[in-house]
Amino acid sequence: MRFKARPLQFLVMILAALTAAPVFAQNKTLQIVGFGDSLMAGYQLAPAESYTAQLEAALKAKGLNVAINNAGVSGDTSSGGLGRIDWSVPDGTDGVILELGANDALRGIAPEQTEKNLDAMITRLKARNIAIYLVGIMAPPNMGSDYAQKFNPIYERLAKKHALPLYPFFLDGVTTVAGMQLEDGMHPNAKGVAAMVEKSLPSVEAFLGDIGSQQK
Template sequence: MHLITKEFLSYGVAVLRGKVIAAFLFAAVPAWAGEATILAFGDSLTQGYGLLDQQGLVPQLDKWLEDNGHKVRIVNGGVSGDTTAGGAARVDWSLTPDVDAMIVTLGGNDMLRGIDPAVSRDNLDRILAAAQAHGIEVLLVGMKAPGNYGPDYKAAFDRIYPDLAETYETLYFEDFFAGLGDAGPAEVQDYFQPDGIHPNAEGVKKIVAALGPKVVELVQNIQ
């Protein structure tokens, strides 16, 4: 399992940084008439940690969608080091009136900290409930817990995403890293930065290619 380890921020700092980022993005980028706006809501995997501006998840996904005939506005709502608790704390003010849909990718940092899956579930539930209250379409992107926490932890954590997707009737993508396939550790590491944790530009490209069709479904749901 590839988890975020290097750039963790304290809960309070992450929330504050998220507010600053969100305020800048939503104030500085005007809504594009006639185009749907999707909020990519996550942690450093969404934010694009360690990558050049056009190499991160959001710009690569935006280009993939455009190349496949779908012109949308994707807002980067990724905050490095964020947990599901941080996401739950900032979701309401992140869902500005121009947001039509949201991609939720949170939970990796919860796993690293060994947070009780019940707590992570409750936080993600709050995020999805907020989206529902705002009338926002959601694509929930799952994460897979590593086996070193034990089978009970893994089973409890892995069930969070499909259960909540069913409860809230959201679109669901099983695993953020699915695009990297089932290759052995040595081959998979070719798609990661030197930290062995965050995908490099080529890794993001593969992740986007796998995730993209599900995002197309999200776009179709709001158009």
């Protein structure tokens, strides 16, 4: 009996080791960077009220092991983002939530230039094996329909080109809802950011799930 028990013990140990490996991989903290402008930075909000902070809290509440660094810069354009993306996204980053273009549209920058800049940022991140969750922006109505027709399709086109997950409009549920903006009528308040997090959470979870599965 003692001889027969030993192989069984070894078998149990081997099975335990095999099943423990994926669990260890899942427990790795995913390092995410929120890269964008004032909408990402949390303009006029407390640090804990920004999109990255509220998103991290929501994900952790669901049991996900994630750390989201806020690399949003108020007033940043796609050109500014391209100029700083290499040093704003540190080595060891698993994924980037990329949100830029709102200030381009406000300034009437040629949509072709915005697309070129975003394309270059995506290409650089992919070259570093960093996953990308692309966030879309829509041109403000005062820019006119001609500008909107050129600007708005940028994000879907880039998502298809680079096979990226796309959240079509970052301010969905905020721009047309009373009580969701600051006094400037442009930026979300803390309540508005909470709505943005709630709406984007399912697709962000799927994005993190893809990263986790690729790391196993």
